[in-house]
Amino acid sequence: IRQQKLIPKAHYGGRHAVTMLPGGGIGPECMGYVRDIFKYIGAPVDFEVVNIDPNVDNDHDVQYAITTIKRNGVGIKGNIETKSEAAYVTSRNVALRNELDMYAYVMNCKSFPGVTTRHKDINISIIRQNTEGEYAMLEHESVHGVVESMKVVTASNSERVARFAFEYAKRNGRKKVTTVHKANIMKLSDGLFLETSRKMAEQYPDIEHNDMIIDNCCMQLVAKPHQFDVMLMTNLYGSIVSNVVCGLLGGAGLLSGRNYGDHYAVFEPGTRNTGTAIAGKNVANPIAMINASIDMLEHLGHFCHADLIRNAVNKTCNVDKILTPDVGGTASSTDVVNAIIACMSKEYGTFFPC
Numbered sequence: 205i206r207q208q209k210l211i212p213k214a215h216y217g218g219r220h221a222v223t224m225l226p227g228g229g230i231g232p233e234c235m236g237y238v239r240d241i242f243k244y245i246g247a248p249v250d251f252e253v254v255n256i257d258p259n260v261d262n263d264h265d266v267q268y269a270i271t272t273i274k275r276n277g278v279g280i281k282g283n284i285e286t287k288s289e290a291a292y293v294t295s296r297n298v299a300l301r302n303e304l305d306m307y308a309y310v311m312n313c314k315s316f317p318g319v320t321t322r323h324k325d326i327n328i329s330i331i332r333q334n335t336e337g338e339y340a341m342l343e344h345e346s347v348h349g350v351v352e353s354m355k356v357v358t359a360s361n362s363e364r365v366a367r368f369a370f371e372y373a374k375r376n377g378r379k380k381v382t383t384v385h386k387a388n389i390m391k392l393s394d395g396l397f398l399e400t401s402r403k404m405a406e407q408y409p410d411i412e413h414n415d416m417i418i419d420n421c422c423m424q425l426v427a428k429p430h431q432f433d434v435m436l437m438t439n440l441y442g443s444i445v446s447n448v449v450c451g452l453l454g455g456a457g458l459l460s461g462r463n464y465g466d467h468y469a470v471f472e473p474g475t476r477n478t479g480t481a482i483a484g485k486n487v488a489n490p491i492a493m494i495n496a497s498i499d500m501l502e503h504l505g506h507f508c509h510a511d512l513i514r515n516a517v518n519k520t521c522n523v524d525k526i527l528t529p530d531v532g533g534t535a536s537s538t539d540v541v542n543a544i545i546a547c548m549s550k551e552y553g554t555f556f557p558c
């Protein structure tokens with residue numbers, strides 16, 4: 205679903221401009237695959253590529269990237285590295301999300317039938333607060349040996365993300381929202397988040413609402429994941445829980461994630477890994493980034509092109525089982541991408557129905 209109030213207008217010929225931030229590690233090679241596929245089917249998107257130098261401490265590149273996303277309305281990104289360990293240099297990924305006020309992160313976690321896992325047919329949507337909580341980056345050493353780190357929870361952001369989760373459930377025919385928290389210990393911060401989601405639930409009587417403490421939630425997820433439908437949580441729990449769910453479904457290389465605010469949307473691989481150790485070896489799973497590109501096409505309203513790629517990904521992964529080693533296969537990254545392109549060409553030649 206398109207949550208954004210402002211979908212950017214297409215340029216002449218129905219084309220959209222999208223900011224592409226390849227990032228570090230496996231980001232650039234995965235973006236290359238996306239471009240190959242888009243070029244093959246003639247997807248009506250022009251990328252404005254912005255590279256961010258991880259070695260400089262100033263934020264000029266990031267500010268420029270933010271400017272281009274404000275101009276284009278939409279971005280696709282890999283994980284951006286921040287090499288500096290200086291406390292004043294903040295994570296570029298966090299800065300980008302905060303400055304574009306993309307307060308909700310959505311991960312659709314649906315099992316791939318072609319990937320062998322302990323649990324089958326999982327279908328969980330994780331909605332994560334994306335701009336505050338433990339990611340406020342407000343840390344200081346008050347006296348030597350004593351570090352304080354602020355976790356910020358606001359009523360307004362809790363409300364926006366709770367509204368987002370219930371609207372998401374409603375529009376997608378979901379039955380239940382589970383709010384995940386630790387309000388028994390963090391009574392004020394998580395208490396506010398939980399209380400806000402309970403109030404929101406009253407406005408959606410057709411959707412069941414329950415809550416679960418984060419520690420129990422992790423145990424329940426690995427033991428009985430089918431009890432979950434839509435999950436709503438603060439920022440850090442969202443990061444941890446989405447990694448748990450990705451692990452259940454086959455790891456970091458499959459799922460995509462979507463950052464939404466009221467004005468901008470940015471698409472990326474769901475667990476936001478850099479993958480430094482596997483970069484340049486032709487072994488990275490390209491599917492997570494390709495799924496991010498499908499999400500982006502849908503957001504822009506290019507449904508036909510999105511379906512073309514989605515069907516080819518489905519056939520490649522679940523029917524032909526051409527998979528990279530992280531999900532039990534022996535194929536290289538380029539084998540997978542070539543198989544996806546071959547699928548589309550087998551079905552349509554070079555005249556695509558879009």
Ligand code: ADP
Binds near residue numbers: 229456479488
């Ligand atoms: P971080 O960005 O948190 O440092 P890593 O890059 O270390 O994360 O990734 C975590 C793990 O997931 C690593 O073992 C990495 O190889 C693996 N991984 C991440 N992305 C992919 C991918 N696209 N294909 C295969 N493995 C991946």
Ligand code: MG
């Ligand atoms: Mg790592």
